[in-house]
Amino acid sequence: xxxxxxxxxxxxxxxPIVIGQxxxxxxxxxxxxxxxxxxxxxxxxxNSNPATIQTDTNIxxxxxxxxxxxxxxxxxxxxxxxxxxxxxxxGQTGLNLAMDLHRMGILDKYGVELLGSKxxxxxxxxxxxxxxxxxxxxxxxxxxxxxxxxxEEALNAVAELGYPVIVRPAFTLGGxxxxxxxxxxxxxxITEKGLNYSLINQVLIDxxxxxxxxxxxxxxxxxxxxxxxVCNMENMDPMGIHTGESIVVAPSQTLSDEVHQRLRNAALxxxxxxxxxxxxxxxFAVSKDMTEYRVIEVNPRVSRSSALASKATGYPIAKxxxxxxxxxxxxxxxxxxxxxxPASFEPTLDYVVVKIPRWPFDKxxxxxxxxxxxxxxxxxxxxxxxxxxxxLQKAIRSLDIGRYGLIGDGKDINHSNETxxxxxKNPTDERLFVIAEALxxxxxxxxxxxxxxxxxxxxxxxxxxxxxxKELEVLSKLI
Numbered sequence: 001x002x003x004x005x006x007x008x009x010x011x012x013x014x015x016p017i018v019i020g021q022x023x024x025x026x027x028x029x030x031x032x033x034x035x036x037x038x039x040x041x042x043x044x045x046x047n048s049n050p051a052t053i054q055t056d057t058n059i060x061x062x063x064x065x066x067x068x069x070x071x072x073x074x075x076x077x078x079x080x081x082x083x084x085x086x087x088x089x090x091g092q093t094g095l096n097l098a099m100d101l102h103r104m105g106i107l108d109k110y111g112v113e114l115l116g117s118k119x120x121x122x123x124x125x126x127x128x129x130x131x132x133x134x135x136x137x138x139x140x141x142x143x144x145x146x147x148x149x150x151x152e153e154a155l156n157a158v159a160e161l162g163y164p165v166i167v168r169p170a171f172t173l174g175g176x177x178x179x180x181x182x183x184x185x186x187x188x189x190i191t192e193k194g195l196n197y198s199l200i201n202q203v204l205i206d207x208x209x210x211x212x213x214x215x216x217x218x219x220x221x222x223x224x225x226x227x228x229x230v231c232n233m234e235n236m237d238p239m240g241i242h243t244g245e246s247i248v249v250a251p252s253q254t255l256s257d258e259v260h261q262r263l264r265n266a267a268l269x270x271x272x273x274x275x276x277x278x279x280x281x282x283x284f285a286v287s288k289d290m291t292e293y294r295v296i297e298v299n300p301r302v303s304r305s306s307a308l309a310s311k312a313t314g315y316p317i318a319k320x321x322x323x324x325x326x327x328x329x330x331x332x333x334x335x336x337x338x339x340x341x342p343a344s345f346e347p348t349l350d351y352v353v354v355k356i357p358r359w360p361f362d363k364x365x366x367x368x369x370x371x372x373x374x375x376x377x378x379x380x381x382x383x384x385x386x387x388x389x390x391x392l393q394k395a396i397r398s399l400d401i402g403r404y405g406l407i408g409d410g411k412d413i414n415h416s417n418e419t420x421x422x423x424x425k426n427p428t429d430e431r432l433f434v435i436a437e438a439l440x441x442x443x444x445x446x447x448x449x450x451x452x453x454x455x456x457x458x459x460x461x462x463x464x465x466x467x468x469x470k471e472l473e474v475l476s477k478l479i
Contacts, residue, residue: 008044013093028317029054035319073097083112085113089302116277117300122300128202146161149195158205163187165181167194168204170204177198178373180373209296211240212286214237221271230317230346231313232252236455237371242375247432249388249391250313251352259293266282277324281303282295283299304380311353312353320333352387354385355395359376359378370426424451431452
């Protein structure tokens with residue numbers, strides 16, 4: 001039931017488009033404004049980016065094009081007197097700003113409530129030490145790790161964990177300031193940078209799960225503890241490459257039903273324990289033999305993956321999360337697609353969706369093109385097909401890089417075997433095309449799997465495209 005005590009809601013935007021936080025939050029913020037206004041809520045949008053749909057005056061009741069700074073937002077709160085703030089539609093920027101308002105006592109001063117993700121939820125999800133403790137409480141496995149606040153503490157942590165380790169700063173965006181340390185020199189450099197990036201001067205030193213498979217579950221929950229899984233997704237790239245840098249496929253392609261049910265149940269258990277009202281994204285690492293898994297992180301907000309899941313399934317995550325934030329339940333909200341079934345029905349996919357990141361290396365040619373735990377992509381494309389091969393080819397054509405497919409479009413580059421080997425081992429934005437080139441030159445599926453860590457299912461799918469190209473070449477000679 002919609003709460004009667006909330007009549008005015010402030011929605012925090014995500015500010016300027018930056019790497020790791022782009023147009024997906026304009027999409028989410030716009031949906032949130034529309035959704036709340038449908039319920040008679042007066043909406044106040046605060047965002048500093050004029051090049052967004054959400055800052056058009058017809059999207060919200062009141063729009064403030066102002067810096068996303070707590071002192072500025074306090075003045076707007078003082079003037080508008082909102083009942084609540086919805087911080088989950090503005091990415092990491094929105095969450096961090098909400099936490100600043102809380103720590104400075106501004107929310108308490110004006111009696112403003114946080115909707116969707118409460119202060120405790122944000123702290124638990126973003127503070128790596130609290131998050132690990134929360135997972136232990138419900139028996140969900142996480143990587144062995146140590147939360148540290150100095151380089152010296154990081155060195156002590158590695159003495160127990162051993163190299164390599166993953167360095168992950170708290171309260172940052174797109175893996176900013178993080179990385180993989182293989183030795184003391186790299187550890188010192190990455191930790192120092194991570195501590196500077198972190199909002200609370202904290203980084204987590206994680207044991208390595210490099211090479212494990214990565215899966216994501218987009219989950220929704222309402223205040224009455226009704227939960228659904230909107231979509232599950234699989235990263236084609238193994239752990240070690242940020243999910244925003246990875247090719248993502250929905251639904252997951254290589255999960256057995258048994259492992260899928262384990263991850264699904266874990267995702268639902270996590271969102272219930274954290275008491276998130278709305279949507280969240282749960283990321284898992286799964287061992288290659290599928291016998292073990294680890295909970296990597298939870299995003300208690302809409303994310304890049306949420307936008308993908310929304311478009312892939314037709315389930316408007318941001319819109320429904322906004323209605324849940326004001327007290328409505330999943331069974332009360334109508335599904336936009338069917339117009340009949342409630343939002344508590346889980347969507348199903350009878351097609352394949354592929355997301356491929358778009359990197360700006362054509363403009364920044366001197367930048368290191370190697371992919372890792374920090375995001376470098378500035379956007380992505382999505383394609384839908386009846387098969388993975390079809391969706392993959394369509395996505396490549398959508399990238400606007402002058403390619404019409406994986407191979408055979410007249411733009412293939414002839415690399416040496418040494419270069420192919422290097423790119424397969426140390427991924428760059430070219431690796432997908434180099435995999436196709438290697439298969440075309442006779443490299444085996446197992447050789448490529450060994451070098452890339454990519455599941456052989458995906459390599460075989462790429463081989464199908466390469467084999468079709470060879471068949472067409474033979475046919476063209478016969479005509």
